[in-house]
Amino acid sequence: MTQFLELLMASLAAVTLENVIFTTAFGTSTLIELTKKNWQILSFGGFITEFAVLSSLIAYFLEGLLISWGLGLRLMPIGYIISLGAIYILTLIGIRAASKKAFSAMKRYIHLSAFNCAVLSVLFTNSVNGSSLLDRLLFAAYTGLGFMLAAYILRINYDRLSSDRVPAAFRGFPIYALYIGLVSMIIYILKR
Amino acid sequence: MTQYESRIGTASKEAIFTSNALLSSGSIIAPAVVVATSFMQAAALCIIFSTVTYITVVVCSYVPRKLLYTIRIIIYTLVASLVYVPAAMLVELFMPSYFAALGIYAPLLITNSMITVRTEAKFYRLKRGYMLQLAAFYVIGYDIGLLALGTLREMMADGGLFGLKMLPISVPTVSSLFGGFIVLAILSAGFRWISARLLRREEAA
Numbered sequence: 216m217t218q219f220l221e222l223l224m225a226s227l228a229a230v231t232l233e234n235v236i237f238t239t240a241f242g243t244s245t246l247i248e249l250t251k252k253n254w255q256i257l258s259f260g261g262f263i264t265e266f267a268v269l270s271s272l273i274a275y276f277l278e279g280l281l282i283s284w285g286l287g288l289r290l291m292p293i294g295y296i297i298s299l300g301a302i303y304i305l306t307l308i309g310i311r312a313a314s315k316k317a318f319s320a321m322k323r324y325i326h327l328s329a330f331n332c333a334v335l336s337v338l339f340t341n342s343v344n345g346s347s348l349l350d351r352l353l354f355a356a357y358t359g360l361g362f363m364l365a366a367y368i369l370r371i372n373y374d375r376l377s378s379d380r381v382p383a384a385f386r387g388f389p390i391y392a393l394y395i396g397l398v399s400m401i402i403y404i405l406k407r
Numbered sequence: 408m409t410q411y412e413s414r415i416g417t418a419s420k421e422a423i424f425t426s427n428a429l430l431s432s433g434s435i436i437a438p439a440v441v442v443a444t445s446f447m448q449a450a451a452l453c454i455i456f457s458t459v460t461y462i463t464v465v466v467c468s469y470v471p472r473k474l475l476y477t478i479r480i481i482i483y484t485l486v487a488s489l490v491y492v493p494a495a496m497l498v499e500l501f502m503p504s505y506f507a508a509l510g511i512y513a514p515l516l517i518t519n520s521m522i523t524v525r526t527e528a529k530f531y532r533l534k535r536g537y538m539l540q541l542a543a544f545y546v547i548g549y550d551i552g553l554l555a556l557g558t559l560r561e562m563m564a565d566g567g568l569f570g571l572k573m574l575p576i577s578v579p580t581v582s583s584l585f586g587g588f589i590v591l592a593i594l595s596a597g598f599r600w601i602s603a604r605l606l607r608r609e610e611a612a
Contacts, residue, residue, distance in 0.1 A: 240437040240584060244520055247433060292488040292514050300481035307477055326480045330518045332437050339511040384600035388433030389592040396588025403585055 235333055235358045236365035237399040242333025246366055247391050249327070250373055256366040258321075262328035264359025266302055267337045271355040273298035274338045275348050295338040303329040333362055368398060415540065422544030425606070429552030429591075430598040434520045438512040439553055440587030446568060449557025451498050451505035453550040455513050458494040460521050463487040464542045467526060468535060476527070483526060487517035521545060552598075560590055 235241050242263075249255045277294040303326065310325075311318040328334070337358045341351040369376075369391065376390050385393070428434045435456070443449040467483045474482075491514055498513075499506040506513070525545070530538045561568055564586075566577035580586045 238584065240440050240588070241515070243436040243440075244434050290492065292491055292517055293485065296481065296484045296488050296517070300485070303481065304477060322476070326477075326523060330480060330484050330523045332515045332518060335515050335518050336511060339514060343511065382596075384596040384603070385592070388431070389596040389599070392433060392436070392588050392595065393592035396585045396592060399588055400585035403583065 230357055230361045230364055231402070233357070234361040234365055234402065235336070236362065236395065237402045239336065240399075241336040241358075242331050242362060243392075243395065245327055245331040245333065246362065246369065246395075247388065250366050250369045253370065256363060256370055259324075259328045260359065260363030260366055262306070262325060263331070263334060263362050264356060265306065266299060266329045266334045267355035267359050268352055269302045270295070270298040270334065271337060271341055271351045272348070273301060274341070275351055278342060291339075291342060295335060298338070299329055299334065333358060365395075369394065414537065418537070418541045419544045422541060423548040423551065424602045426545075426548075427552055427598065427602075428521060428525075428545055428549040429556070430595045431602075433595070434525075435516070435549065436591070438509075438516065439556055440591055441584055442509050442512045443553050443557040443560065443587070444564065444582045445561040446554065446558045447502070447505055448508060449553045451502045452509060452513070452516075452557075453553055454498050455491070455494050455509070456516050456519070456553070457546050457550060458497075459487055459490050459516050460519060461542060461546050462490045463522050464526060464530060465539065466490075467522075468531060468538065472531070479527070480523060483522050484518055487522050488514075491517050521549070552594075556587075556591055556594055559594060560587065563590070 236243055236246055249259045274291075274295055277298055278291060281290060281294055306329075307318070307322060307325065310321060337355045341354060344350075346354065372394065376394055377386070381390050422428075424431075426432060429436075429439055438452055438456075443452055463483060463486050466486050467479075470479055470482050472479075495506070495513060521542075530542050533541065558568065560581050562574065563578050563581040565572075566575070567573040578586075581590055
């Protein structure tokens with residue numbers, strides 16, 4: 216029970232105090248783009264988590280292979296793209312098999328969840344840290360969940376941030392960046 | 408003014424002012440707010456970004472449109488990851504300490520939105536000649552934004568530039584992540600305000 220609680224607390228800290236957006240800024244542009252609609256937070260957040268976890272799994276084995284061939288870490292980005300590409304294709308096939316309607320609605324946007332800084336940063340960070348497979352998968356899941364939480368935090372005030380009362384020059388991207396900066400500052404203070 | 412000059416003028420105005428990738432659209436934010444903390448750091452990032460993005464956009468403009476969209480996107484990022492290798496080696500050779508400070512933010516540029524989004528949504532819908540000019544201006548526009556952000560943050564955090572003291576006070580937290588977001592927001596708002604005024608004045612003239 217104690218171990219479970221410890222894991223729960225560690226997971227909560229990873230998603231909040233080590234939040235991918237508010238502590239590293241990875242995927243901020245994607246976050247701002249996806250927060251415009253409610254349904255996108257859950258669906259694309261879910262896909263980001265899926266892409267991060269599954270591509271971490273493939274990248275883990277690919278990394279071992281590349282190192283054993285003496286190709287080193289310099290070529291790892293190519294390995295990461297191959298891992299992401301494979302999961303991206305499989306995901307699209309899965310959605311197509313499940314629902315043609317969902318497939319035609321999502322096919323033009325789903326690559327935003329696959330090929331972005333947040334997902335790619337998971338693969339890089341895992342390599343740099345030389346983590347075990349389980350740690351890599353957990354980190355990938357925390358990153359995805361953290362992204363969803365950040366999207367939700369932005370979404371809560373989205374209507375207010377997009378209102379006409381915001382000065383014209385600050386409307387749109389500047390006010391979102393300012394808001395994310397302030398939340399990021401709060402998290403920085405809480406961590407101290 | 409010739410038709411060619413007018414076309415160049417329109418492309419540069421769009422890419423550098425009205426749709427500036429960093430200051431107007433807020434694209435590719437992470438490297439800007441985290442590692443563009445000084446002029447030189449921003450310059451190192453600019454070299455990698457410009458090389459990777461422009462070469463990828465040019466090379467991938469030859470990818471047949473008949474290929475599935477899914478496959479095209481994978482090819483674009485694969486090409487970017489290949490271009491990244493010599494670009495990174497070049498910066499590492501001439502600016503080793505600045506390259507080291509970029510950390511994983513440099514290789515992450517292979518999935519930047521100019522490659523994964525703007526190619527399909529904008530660049531590859533245009534004629535190649537004009538597209539190559541427009542893409543170059545978009546890259547330059549982002550570089551200008553990044554250098555301005557890096558310079559401003561260095562001035563505010565260190566109270567000067569290149570080690571020379573110019574201001575009586577300094578605000579070191581400007582170099583932090585939240586400082587980056589806040590300075591970028593203010594810089595972006597200022598840039599949009601000035602751009603809007605200039606465009607209004609031009610329309611009135």
